[in-house]
Amino acid sequence: MGRTTLKDVGDHVGVSAKTVSNVVNGTGWVREDLKVRIREALVELGYRPNAAARQLRSGRSGMIAVALPDLSQPYFAELASELVAAAEDRSITVLINQTNGHADAERRISDGIGIPVMDGLILSPLALSADDLATRLDTTPIVLLGEHIGESPFPHVTVDNTAASQAATAHLIASGRRRIAAIGAQPSGPNETSELRLNGYRAALESVGIAVDERLICTVEEFHRGDGALAAERLIDSGVAFDAVFAFNDLLALGAMHTFSARGIRVPEDVAIVGFDDIEEGRFSTPSLTTVSPDKAAIARAALDLLADPSTSPIETIIPFQIMRRASA
Amino acid sequence: MGRTTLKDVGDHVGVSAKTVSNVVNGTGWVREDLKVRIREALVELGYRPNAAARQLRSGRSGMIAVALPDLSQPYFAELASELVAAAEDRSITVLINQTNGHADAERRISDGIGIPVMDGLILSPLALSADDLATRLDTTPIVLLGEHIGESPFPHVTVDNTAASQAATAHLIASGRRRIAAIGAQPSGPNETSELRLNGYRAALESVGIAVDERLICTVEEFHRGDGALAAERLIDSGVAFDAVFAFNDLLALGAMHTFSARGIRVPEDVAIVGFDDIEEGRFSTPSLTTVSPDKAAIARAALDLLADPSTSPIETIIPFQIMRRASA
DNA sequence: CACCAGCCGTTCAACGTTGAACGATCTTCG
DNA sequence: CGAAGATCGTTCAACGTTGAACGGCTGGTG
Numbered sequence: 172m173g174r175t176t177l178k179d180v181g182d183h184v185g186v187s188a189k190t191v192s193n194v195v196n197g198t199g200w201v202r203e204d205l206k207v208r209i210r211e212a213l214v215e216l217g218y219r220p221n222a223a224a225r226q227l228r229s230g231r232s233g234m235i236a237v238a239l240p241d242l243s244q245p246y247f248a249e250l251a252s253e254l255v256a257a258a259e260d261r262s263i264t265v266l267i268n269q270t271n272g273h274a275d276a277e278r279r280i281s282d283g284i285g286i287p288v289m290d291g292l293i294l295s296p297l298a299l300s301a302d303d304l305a306t307r308l309d310t311t312p313i314v315l316l317g318e319h320i321g322e323s324p325f326p327h328v329t330v331d332n333t334a335a336s337q338a339a340t341a342h343l344i345a346s347g348r349r350r351i352a353a354i355g356a357q358p359s360g361p362n363e364t365s366e367l368r369l370n371g372y373r374a375a376l377e378s379v380g381i382a383v384d385e386r387l388i389c390t391v392e393e394f395h396r397g398d399g400a401l402a403a404e405r406l407i408d409s410g411v412a413f414d415a416v417f418a419f420n421d422l423l424a425l426g427a428m429h430t431f432s433a434r435g436i437r438v439p440e441d442v443a444i445v446g447f448d449d450i451e452e453g454r455f456s457t458p459s460l461t462t463v464s465p466d467k468a469a470i471a472r473a474a475l476d477l478l479a480d481p482s483t484s485p486i487e488t489i490i491p492f493q494i495m496r497r498a499s500a
Numbered sequence: 501m502g503r504t505t506l507k508d509v510g511d512h513v514g515v516s517a518k519t520v521s522n523v524v525n526g527t528g529w530v531r532e533d534l535k536v537r538i539r540e541a542l543v544e545l546g547y548r549p550n551a552a553a554r555q556l557r558s559g560r561s562g563m564i565a566v567a568l569p570d571l572s573q574p575y576f577a578e579l580a581s582e583l584v585a586a587a588e589d590r591s592i593t594v595l596i597n598q599t600n601g602h603a604d605a606e607r608r609i610s611d612g613i614g615i616p617v618m619d620g621l622i623l624s625p626l627a628l629s630a631d632d633l634a635t636r637l638d639t640t641p642i643v644l645l646g647e648h649i650g651e652s653p654f655p656h657v658t659v660d661n662t663a664a665s666q667a668a669t670a671h672l673i674a675s676g677r678r679r680i681a682a683i684g685a686q687p688s689g690p691n692e693t694s695e696l697r698l699n700g701y702r703a704a705l706e707s708v709g710i711a712v713d714e715r716l717i718c719t720v721e722e723f724h725r726g727d728g729a730l731a732a733e734r735l736i737d738s739g740v741a742f743d744a745v746f747a748f749n750d751l752l753a754l755g756a757m758h759t760f761s762a763r764g765i766r767v768p769e770d771v772a773i774v775g776f777d778d779i780e781e782g783r784f785s786t787p788s789l790t791t792v793s794p795d796k797a798a799i800a801r802a803a804l805d806l807l808a809d810p811s812t813s814p815i816e817t818i819i820p821f822q823i824m825r826r827a828s829a
Numbered sequence: 830c831a832c833c834a835g836c837c838g839t840t841c842a843a844c845g846t847t848g849a850a851c852g853a854t855c856t857t858c859g
Numbered sequence: 860c861g862a863a864g865a866t867c868g869t870t871c872a873a874c875g876t877t878g879a880a881c882g883g884c885t886g887g888t889g
Binding site for chain 1 (some may be wrong): 546548550551553555563574585586593594597598611614621634637639716725729755756781784785786788
């Protein structure tokens with residue numbers, strides 16, 4: 172009735188379970204003819220290794236956990252997709268968790284509660300800071316993703332958000348825009364993504380001697396399309412003149428673009444827009460979205476490399492980015 | 501050095517491991533004062549249950565596997581998000597796999613290879629048919645998602661694709677369109693999604709006495725934005741007149757919309773568009789996308805219900821849909 | 830006072846797998 | 860001819876947990 176075990180196969184062939192194990196794993200010595208018979212029995216009886224027992228015995232699970240804020244956000248979905256693909260190349264199975272950016276969910280994950288013993292954890296924290304994580308209970312290797320990290324005792328993978336934002340803003344400046352709004356500031360709570368991108372924005376303006384007009388800096392609750400749309404509404408209604416928008420992610424940019432379109436504001440003629448993330452969607456929006464493109468596949472590979480690498484010094488891997496010039500700016 | 505075990509905690513308090521286990525699980529009898537001391541020790545030593553051992557002993561893992569073609573497609577990402585959320589309500593952990601629609605990946609998953617023994621599997625097959633799955637090795641409960649199913653011996657959750665497509669097409673007809681193109685036919689290989697939606701399209705036209713013009717039926721490789729854009733290009737270049745498009749999913753619709761915009765064709769004035777899936781993106785596209793909206797949260801809940809329900813008769817759950825009327829049609 | 834029921838906690842074995850240690854046989858070589 | 864290796868397979872124990880069975884207490888009941 173139950174699943175076939177090594178012992179079942181061994182009994183069927185007339186050898187010990189361990190010998191079957193040796194054939195399955197290619198360990199030890201087994202005669203060729205016996206190997207053949209055992210392999211036949213393996214197939215005939217439909218043996219599949221019990222991962223739990225294997226893990227209990229060996230300590231390795233062949234699985235890593237990936238914890239992301241929200242899969243319904245394309246950036247994280249695309250990143251997850253890359254991580255799964257990259258892990259598969261290394262025959263690692265990925266277990267994906269959704270934290271919704273909640274601190275308790277992130278802590279539970281980082282403490283390894285409620286999930287099987289993992290060989291590693293890739294966490295993209297929103298709520299938890301490096302200090303919070305320093306006290307975590309679990310000792311499984313961890314790699315952090317994103318920029319909510321600061322001085323982290325853990326290896327992490329990130330893009331240079333300030334530089335990237337500066338480049339994005341500089342691109343708008345280079346195309347002749349002077350009244351550049353920023354959508355994505357988050358005053359409530361120290362959201363490092365938002366801060367760093369805002370810093371880049373300011374730096375770009377200042378480096379060419381444009382004064383930062385605080386009225387052009389729009390705050391948002393979250394980084395979703397709806398927030399971008401709302402921010403754009405408010406910006407228009409405020410009556411402050413602007414000729415470009417740097418949105419701190421693509422969803423905000425697309426939301427804003429939707430508002431502009433509804434309000435009869437032409438993109439890029441009246442307002443140029445640059446986003447951040449390079450999600451697929453921006454390639455097919457109307458108009459297509461100019462954006463900062465971090466190399467997601469490289470992020471995935473780097474994260475897995477850091478997990479695999481036994482040299483546990485806290486390494487920071489900076490992933491390159493490029494500006495994808497499309498129709499919106 | 502290693503992780504704290506029940507025995508460690510027991511030794512620390514001066515009781516057996518089993519007594520600690522009783523406290524952790526609320527089983528058996530333990531004096532109140534002892535419970536308190538054990539709980540303190542649990543926290544002090546940072547005990548966390550070993551899922552592998554638990555699973556090996558009890559046979560239950562508290563995890564289900566979800567296998568989807570591709571997370572980078574918003575529909576699947578949003579569905580995965582709903583599944584994870586719905587599973588969390590039932591304190592179930594979800595392990596997400598990506599099959600890329602490959603038959604071998606789908607078979608491996610359905611046979612439970614390479615993944616821990618799962619309490620259940622939710623599979624959205626693209627390549628595998630019901631017959632293929634009938635011979636699967638594994639006996640863990642399975643629920644199928646989507647319409648590539650036919651006469652399935654397994655419980656499955658789906659929307660009435662034909663009816664939904666008919667309703668979508670009818671909506672275009674009701675708004676006065678007569679030359680309605682269909683984007684999403686897939687001649688190569690029996691893709692049931694495509695077939696069913698095409699059937700609904702034909703049925704809607706025929707029911708009002710409009711002859712189906714085969715030149716208006718556009719084939720695509722996959723259901724991605726790029727395929728939709730390409731199909732629209734070809735449709736325009738073919739010179740065949742059309743005033744509306746029913747795209748078999750939102751990505752195709754958005755891709756087509758992108759082409760129309762680039763070619764100076766106005767949506768919905770010149771061409772009305774209806775999609776299928778109701779992904780977030782369509783709410784903020786320019787113009788916003790009218791689409792068939794299956795209730796994704798209901799799909800997630802139904803799938804989990806079917807997994808949990810011990811009555812293993814092959815049940816088909818039909819999920820309701822509605823037409824989301826937005827700007828594109 | 831004998832017996833039962835409710836408490837409280839223990840020991841034992843088993844889940845399926847694999848590393849370690851140990852035979853046994855057969856070659857090969859000094 | 861004896862010893863050292865190579866080859867082939869076995870048994871044993873352990874990973875951490877929990878169901879089953881058991882053994883004492885205490886207090887109440889017939």
